[in-house]
Amino acid sequence: MPDILYIILAAVLALGVGIVVGRQLAGKVKLDHESDAKARAQLIIQEAESQATRTRDERIQQSKDKFRQLKNEFEQDSKRQKQELDAELTQRRQGVVEQEQSIKQLTQTTQRQLEQLQKKEQDLEALREKLQNDSQQQRERLDAQDEKRRATLETQLAKLQRREEEVEEELESTRESLNAQLLQVQHQLETISGLTAAEAREQLVESLKNEAQIQASSYIKDVVAQAKLSATKDAKKVVLETIQRTAAEHAIENCVSIFNIESDDVKGKIIGREGRNIRALEAATGVEIIVDDTPEAIIISGFDPVRREVARLSLHLLVKDGRIHPARIEEIVAKTRKNIDEEIVEIGERTIIDLGIHGLHPELIKMVGRMRFRSSYGQNLLQHSREVANLCATMAAELGLNVKHAKRAGLLHDIGKVSTEEPELPHAILGMEMAKKYKEHPDVVNAIGAHHDEIEMTAMISPLVQACDAISGSRPGARREMMESYIKRLKQLEETAVSFDGVLQCYAIQAGRELRVMVNADNVTDERAQELSYEISQKIEKEMQYPGQIKITVIREMRAVAYAK
The missing domain is CATH 3.30.1370.10 (K Homology domain, type 1)
Structure with missing residues (x-):
């Protein structure tokens, strides 16, 4: 047990010594790294400073070189411009010298011309004085001659007056002797005939009057018959030549x-x-x-x-x-x-x-152009009007009438057919009113209104327009009557539908078998659209005559429009 404790204590001591030694070593290593980093940073800073110095020197050198180059170029440009200016200035000096010389020559020429003019003026003045002297002398001579002639004429006039008096006296004596003889003859005639002079004169005048009336009536009958025959032939000739031409x-x-x-x-x-x-x-x-x-x-x-x-x-x-x-x-x-x-x-x-028609009102010109898209009994209205105009001009030239008015009336005679104003009026009356409105000549106005006998003809060209209209329409193949009635029926269909409230547009299609009606979506509802189609169909059935059946389609379209700004 004590050994173990010693071992543990030794290990703890070793560990502590190791920790202390490790910390010291770590601090030393850290100091070494810091010193190396500072050394490397100092080296980098020195290299950057040297690089910046080299770059600055290079940039300065480049700037100097560029400055020298620009300076050389500027000096060369300045030298070239100076040379060009010197050359131009030299040319201008030469031009000024030449101009001065030409001005000097012109001045000399002008001076010579002035001298010549002054000399001519002097000559003219001398000639004028000479002519005045000569004219004065001539006038004096003429006055002397006039005096002599006047005296001679006065002498001759006195002689004529004396001769006239003598002739008057002779005439008077002759007149008196003739009157006496006439009275004797008249007295003898009255004694022989048992009539006075006044009665004999009346009988003679009456007999001459009767004879003259008989001869005149016979002559008038012959002239009228001959005129009728020649007028018929001439009229046929004019019409035939006009049609052929x-x-x-x-x-x-x-x-x-x-x-x-x-x-x-x-x-x-x-x-x-x-x-x-x-x-x-x-x-x-x-x-x-x-x-x-x-x-x-x-x-x-x-x-x-x-x-x-x-x-x-x-x-x-x-x-x-x-x-x-x-x-x-x-x-x-x-x-x-x-x-x-x-x-x-x-x-x-x-x-x-x-x-060749001039001065036509712009509205009439527009209507003439609209004729191109209008037909009359299947005949194109513009072609028909042009033909009538040419026919009228040819006939008027043959008859000695006003060609311009005839051609104008022929072109405008059907102008009422393309008008939208008062369609219930006959097209001739409507065209006449429009021509009058736009200040056409009264003869042209009358010819337009009278070409279908709606009004009385008062102009000489009115019968021509009527005849030429008939000629153009009666050429073989010129018209088809069924086409006109067909177009009138389709127009009546459209007008019938447009007469209802809320209808915007109406088109007759499929040869009049279908009628498409566009209505205003704001004013006409879906239910009203159905009622409208029925009402239109009932009105068509009551007021119109047509073959088969007609389909009425009412179209109500709703649109919503907005703008993004």
């Missing part, structure tokens, strides 16, 4: 336009997902888009040529752009309508320029 092509307007496409793949884009594109296009343009098995073609159906043209141009832009969706369709259709309005004005201006 004014040849025109005829193209019957229909209600279908063909839109050609490059491939049938485009048809799917035009139809759109679940048909939304084609529905948006039909709603925006008011026509029917028929996409069937016809290769590389889409049919546009509608009675209004302007709507068909808007639809055709819109389809062309959409297919060319490639972006076909409802919002884009509405944007393109609105843009196309604006372009069509501009094209209408351009067509009107081009037409009056071709016909």
Whole structure:
């Protein structure tokens, strides 16, 4: 037991001695590390200072070199600019010297010219004085001659007056002798005939009057017969020559336009997902888009040529752009309508320029352009009006009438057909009122109003416009009566639907078998939309005559629009 204790004590003492020795050794090692770190830090600082010194010296040297280089370049540029300035200054000096020499020469030339002018003025003055002297002498000579002639004329005049008095006396004596002889002859005639002079004169005048009346009536009958025969022949000749000289092509307007496409793949884009594109296009343009098995073609159906043209141009832009969706369709259709309005004005201006008509009011020019998209009994209205204008001008030239007024009246005679004002009036009266409103000539106004005998003809060109209108409309193949009645029925359909409250737009499609009515979603509810379709159908049944049945579709579309800013 005591040994164990000794051993434990020895171990504890050894442990304590080891701890003390270890701490001393650790402190020594720590001091050695600190001294080494300080030495290394001092070395690094010295190396950094030397590196910074070398870098600073290098930068200073580079700056000096750069400064010397820039200085040399500046000196060279300054030297070159100085040389250029010296050369330019030398040239300018030479130019100034040359200008001075030219000015000196010009001054000398001017001085010589002035001297010459002064010499000429002196010569002119001398010549003027000479002419004045000569004219004075000539005037004196003429005055002397005039005095001599005056004296001679006075002498001759006195002789003539004396001769005139002698002639008067001779005439008076002759007149008295003739009167005496006439009285003797008259007395003898009265004695022989048993009549006085007044009675004989009356009988003679009466007999001459009767004979003249008989001859005049016979002559008048012959002249009237000859005039009627020649007038009929001349009128036929004028009409036939005018028709032959004014040849025109005829193209019957229909209600279908063909839109050609490059491939049938485009048809799917035009139809759109679940048909939304084609529905948006039909709603925006008011026509029917028929996409069937016809290769590389889409049919546009509608009675209004302007709507068909808007639809055709819109389809062309959409297919060319490639972006076909409802919002884009509405944007393109609105843009196309604006372009069509501009094209209408351009067509009107081009037409009056071709016909040589000037001073037409801008509103009338716009209506003339609108004729391009209007048909009358299947005949294009603008072509018809141009033909009537040319026919009227030719006939007026043949008959010696005002060609400008005749051509103007022929172009404007159907202007009432494209007006939206008071459609219940006959188009001739409406056109006459519009021509009067825009200060047209009274002859033109009367010719427009009287070409269908609505008013009395008072102008010489009015019968021409009526005849030329009939000639243009009666050419073989020029018109189709059924087309006009068909268009009137479709317009009446649309007007019937628009007369109801809340209706925004209305389009007759499928040859009048369907009526699509767009209503205002804010004013018309879903229940009212159903009632509206029924009311429109009942009104159509009561007021119109039509074959088959008509489908009335009321479309109520709700839109919510907001803008993020």
